[in-house]
Amino acid sequence: MEVTTGFRPRTVPSDASRGARMRFLIRIYLRLIGLQLRTFVEYRGDFWIGMVGAALLQGSSLVFIGALFSRIPTVGGWTLWEVALLYGSTLIAYGTREVLCDGPWMLRATINKGEFDRLLVRPLSPALQTATLVSSIHGIANAALGWTVLLIAAHRVDLAWTPWTVSWLAVTVICGTVIVSCVAYLANIIGFWEPGTSSAFPFMISNLVELVKFPLEIYGWLIRVGVTAVLPFAFISYYPVLVLLDKDSSVRWAGYLTPLVTALMVGVTAWLWRKSVDRYQGVGH
Amino acid sequence: MSASLVSVPTRVRRRNKYLGLVDSALQQAVAYRVLALTGIVGNMLWIVILFAIWRAAFADSGTIEGFTWPQMQTYILLAYGINAMVGFSSASKMMQAIRQGTIVIDMIRPLNYLGTQLATTLGLAIVEGVISFALTIGIGVIFLDMQAPASFWHSLLFLLSVGLGFLTKFLFVFCISLLVFWTTSSVGLNWTQTALVNVLAGVLIPIQFLPGWLATVAEWSPLRGIVSTPVSVYLGREDGIDLLLVLGLQAVWVIALWCFADWAWKRAFRAVEIQGG
Numbered sequence: 055m056e057v058t059t060g061f062r063p064r065t066v067p068s069d070a071s072r073g074a075r076m077r078f079l080i081r082i083y084l085r086l087i088g089l090q091l092r093t094f095v096e097y098r099g100d101f102w103i104g105m106v107g108a109a110l111l112q113g114s115s116l117v118f119i120g121a122l123f124s125r126i127p128t129v130g131g132w133t134l135w136e137v138a139l140l141y142g143s144t145l146i147a148y149g150t151r152e153v154l155c156d157g158p159w160m161l162r163a164t165i166n167k168g169e170f171d172r173l174l175v176r177p178l179s180p181a182l183q184t185a186t187l188v189s190s191i192h193g194i195a196n197a198a199l200g201w202t203v204l205l206i207a208a209h210r211v212d213l214a215w216t217p218w219t220v221s222w223l224a225v226t227v228i229c230g231t232v233i234v235s236c237v238a239y240l241a242n243i244i245g246f247w248e249p250g251t252s253s254a255f256p257f258m259i260s261n262l263v264e265l266v267k268f269p270l271e272i273y274g275w276l277i278r279v280g281v282t283a284v285l286p287f288a289f290i291s292y293y294p295v296l297v298l299l300d301k302d303s304s305v306r307w308a309g310y311l312t313p314l315v316t317a318l319m320v321g322v323t324a325w326l327w328r329k330s331v332d333r334y335q336g337v338g339h
Numbered sequence: 340m341s342a343s344l345v346s347v348p349t350r351v352r353r354r355n356k357y358l359g360l361v362d363s364a365l366q367q368a369v370a371y372r373v374l375a376l377t378g379i380v381g382n383m384l385w386i387v388i389l390f391a392i393w394r395a396a397f398a399d400s401g402t403i404e405g406f407t408w409p410q411m412q413t414y415i416l417l418a419y420g421i422n423a424m425v426g427f428s429s430a431s432k433m434m435q436a437i438r439q440g441t442i443v444i445d446m447i448r449p450l451n452y453l454g455t456q457l458a459t460t461l462g463l464a465i466v467e468g469v470i471s472f473a474l475t476i477g478i479g480v481i482f483l484d485m486q487a488p489a490s491f492w493h494s495l496l497f498l499l500s501v502g503l504g505f506l507t508k509f510l511f512v513f514c515i516s517l518l519v520f521w522t523t524s525s526v527g528l529n530w531t532q533t534a535l536v537n538v539l540a541g542v543l544i545p546i547q548f549l550p551g552w553l554a555t556v557a558e559w560s561p562l563r564g565i566v567s568t569p570v571s572v573y574l575g576r577e578d579g580i581d582l583l584l585v586l587g588l589q590a591v592w593v594i595a596l597w598c599f600a601d602w603a604w605k606r607a608f609r610a611v612e613i614q615g616g
Contacts, residue, residue, distance in 0.1 A: 104526065117538050117543075117544075121548040254380075264384055272395040
């Protein structure tokens with residue numbers, strides 16, 4: 055008997071071409087994300103409250119920026135709308151990740167309950183399954199707010215829409231999303247070492263993204279080095295925006311490294327992920 | 340059945356039931372002190388950000404909107420410390436109880452629900468408040484240019500105002516959390532609550548900086564009592580009749596919110612819908 059779900063779950067033979075495998079993975083990934091998103095539609099009231107709440111919370115720091123710049127023309131050599139570009143690009147990356155890769159935040163609970171076993175016996179990469187453990191629909195609100203802020207800011211700073219700026223903006227947004235997704239994995243794989251359900255550590259790590267909503271000029275060297283070389287949050291917003299604005303800065307060249315840094319980040323995350331999964335011992339049942 | 344089992348001591352030690360709840364919440368917070376501490380340190384990131392931004396802003400000008408740089412540093416630190424007393428976790432506790440249905444325990448207790456929640460929040464606030472105040476004042480005095488209270492009287496009134504501010508935030512969060520009876524989800528409401536407090540209480544920026552109409556709303560809203568009023572008193576920004584007026588407004592709002600909250604929870608209990616169980 056055949057059950058029609060509109061989707062035929064099949065594994066791709068190992069001798070399938072790289073392209074076919076890739077298409078299969080993308081398809082199943084989108085399926086899994088779609089499945090998670092659909093659970094939100096079940097509670098329609100909650101859906102809207104979540105969206106409004108997420109937008110309000112981000113909006114509150116926008117009010118702060120607006121109020122601050124109503125008294126002072128520039129901070130660290132950056133105007134209101136230039137800072138808004140930083141804010142917008144960070145928020146887009148953050149919101150998109152909440153939709154596409156929020157699963158790592160469920161990792162510790164999954165390990166703690168021994169449910170990670172389930173992921174390991176399925177014929178699909180555990181990393182991909184982890185990404186789709188959950189998808190937070192309110193990320194759409196954050197990303198939409200981010201795009202709104204970014205587009206208004208781009209208009210206010212008289213950004214010329216050329217093929218170059220458009221493609222660089224695309225690079226910025228994609229790299230930013232990948233970087234914050236990597237951070238989500240890195241912050242939460244601590245669960246393989248310390249499988250307690252409640253730890254504020256991952257939250258502390260990922261919360262550092264708040265720093266790069268503002269120009270690095272305002273910080274001391276410790277924070278600048280930290281968000282550049284240790285956890286490269288600054289490549290979500292600050293460095294690529296330097297390039298986008300063609301801003302007169304001695305570190306603008308670093309902006310061109312954004313894709314490279316992103317690739318490096320993916321490599322490090324993948325390596326650490328494999329090491330961590332190897333450590334997994336189950337919880338004994 | 341042996342007689343000893345049914346013999347009830349004639350005089351049970353009469354301990355205030357609400358104090359018992361304060362005590363148990365306090366012990367719970369102490370038991371999870373590492374979690375509480377990391378949460379507090381994690382949230383201190385905003386102190387770092389605000390400090391960096393204002394330092395850059397004050398690099399060009401001596402005073403902004405009547406604030407000197409040392410005053411602004413004091414504002415940032417106190418605002419954070421006071422606001423942390425009723426933190427995100429206290430709010431989620433109240434909301435989760437309603438969402439997950441453990442509220443039935445509270446419903447069958449022969450106690451006033453508003454009172455039990457106040458007691459639990461107070462227990463948590465004592466631990467979290469002590470930790471975050473000690474940290475902020477420690478950092479403020481050692482690393483930053485934190486100012487002393489304007490005068491001895493100002494420091495006494497500041498403590499009074501912090502107490503009223505604690506009640507204001509508790510009552511506000513309590514009322515918002517009652518909405519979970521209808522929405523059955525909490526996280527969006529908790530964000531909304533945080534956002535409103537961030538702006539209208541003056542957590543992120545003193546309310547004097549807000550754009551015209553929003554500043555007027557913030558000036559008269561109950562939320563200014565949470566952060567803005569106590570910190571203004573500490574800094575000595577209010578004096579004489581103005582000082583009495585802001586404290587009076589704070590007290591009036593506490594009474595009004597209390598009356599509303601006391602009516603609202605009784606109304607909400609009629610709408611209760613426990614999921615599953």
